[in-house]
Amino acid sequence: xxxxxxxDIHITVSEGASLExxxxxxxxxxxxxxWYVQSPGQGLQLLLKYFSGDTLVQGIKGxxxxxxxxxxxxxxxxxxxxxxxxxEYFCAGVNYGGSQGxxxxxxxxxxxxxx
Amino acid sequence: DSGVTQTPKHLITATxxxxxxxxxxxxxxxxxxxxxxxxxxxxxxxxxYYNGEERAKGNILERFSAQQFPDLHSELNxxxxxxxxxxxxxxxxxxxxxxxxxxFGEGSWLTVV
Numbered sequence: 001x002x003x004x005x006x007x008d009i010h011i012t013v014s015e016g017a018s019l020e021x022x023x024x025x026x027x028x029x030x031x032x033x034x035w036y037v038q039s040p041g042q043g044l045q046l047l048l049k050y051f052s053g054d055t056l057v058q059g060i061k062g063x064x065x066x067x068x069x070x071x072x073x074x075x076x077x078x079x080x081x082x083x084x085x086x087x088e089y090f091c092a093g094v095n096y097g098g099s100q101g102x103x104x105x106x107x108x109x110x111x112x113x114x115x
Numbered sequence: 116d117s118g119v120t121q122t123p124k125h126l127i128t129a130t131x132x133x134x135x136x137x138x139x140x141x142x143x144x145x146x147x148x149x150x151x152x153x154x155x156x157x158x159x160x161x162x163x164y165y166n167g168e169e170r171a172k173g174n175i176l177e178r179f180s181a182q183q184f185p186d187l188h189s190e191l192n193x194x195x196x197x198x199x200x201x202x203x204x205x206x207x208x209x210x211x212x213x214x215x216x217x218x219f220g221e222g223s224w225l226t227v228v
Contacts, residue, residue, distance in 0.1 A: 032214055043117070043221035044205065051214070090158065094213065101146055101213035102171050105158040 002027050004093050006106035013081050014114045021076040021109050023065075023091030031093040033074045034103065035065055039087045047089075050074060061085070086113045118142065119220035121206050127226045133194040136223045140187055140208030146170070147189040148209075148217065149181055153202040164189055165212045196227045 003026045013019050025031055032051050036044040048059025055067040065076045074091060088110045092103040118141035128134055140147050149161040151174075160173035164183035175181075178196075183189045193200060203222045209215040 034217070036219070044207075044219035045117070046216065046218060049216055094217070101165075101209055101211070101215065101217065102148055102160045102163050102173060103207075103217055104160075107157050 002031075002093070002104055004091050004104050004106040006089075006091055006109050008109045009107070010110045010112065012112040012114060015083050016080050019076075019078045019081045019085070019111070021089050021091075021111070023074045023076065023106060024072050025074060025091075025093050026072065027093060030069075033065075033067065034092045034094075035059065035063070035074075035076050036090045036092060037061075037087050038090065038108075044090065047076070081111075081113055083113045083115065086111055117218040117220060119206055119208050119218050121204075121220035121223050123223060124221065125224045125226075127228060128196060130196055130198060130227055132196050132227075133192065134196065134225065136191040136193070136204055136206075136225075138189045138191070138206030138208075138220060140189070140206075141218055144208035144210050144218075145187065146209045146212055146215070146217075147183050147187070148207040149175075149189070149191050150205040150207065150219075151202045152205060152222070153199075158205075161191070170212060193225070198227050201225055201227045 005024045034049045035047040050067045088108045090108045091106040120139040145166045148163045151159045161175040163171040181191045205222045207219045209217045
């Protein structure tokens with residue numbers, strides 16, 4: 001069955017430190033992959049997406065993610081975290097060429113930022 | 116601003132009641148999706164409509180129903196509400212039926228008391 005897994009429920013990093021949030025997928029075919037961010041009390045904002053082509057994708061707010069087929073991973077990275085990055089991050093995937101477009105979400109990773 | 120509009124933003128209602136949540140997709144998007152987000156279940160896909168027709172069904176209860184109208188806006192109807200239905204309900208839209216970027220609205224907070 002298709003699935004998206006985020007192994008880390010909660011991560012705390014210091015402001016200015018680098019960040020990597022893990023995401024693993026299990027799909028029979030090449031998935032389209034997304035990262036969304038949800039600030040407290042807010043909706044889901046799209047950070048970046050991978051459809052095909054260059055496996056390193058750039059997103060908004062200085063985030064990037066790398067698609068690694070051999071590791072079934074799509075990890076999110078940021079070189080220097082800001083206090084405003086504290087939020088919950090969701091990795092999601094959808095079947096490429098599927099007959100339906102609904103996303104399968106990971107459980108989310110909550111990011112806390114220490115001053 | 117994603118371009119997906121949801122109303123109401125907040126709603127408090129009593130058990131046994133019925134509510135309707137409304138969604139206007141991004142201009143030009145034909146697919147509308149509904150998701151439920153709760154603390155214990157996370158983000159759960161409920162249903163997808165594409166150009167007025169139901170396309171996919173997820174974990175949607177029989178007490179819940181949805182439709183997409185000719186102008187492409189969608190409504191999610193929740194009836195015989197229970198305390199456990201308290202959640203954040205998201206609408207999302209995309210251009211096509213699959214393989215497109217999906218944009219989410221701000222959500223409708225439902226509290227059942």
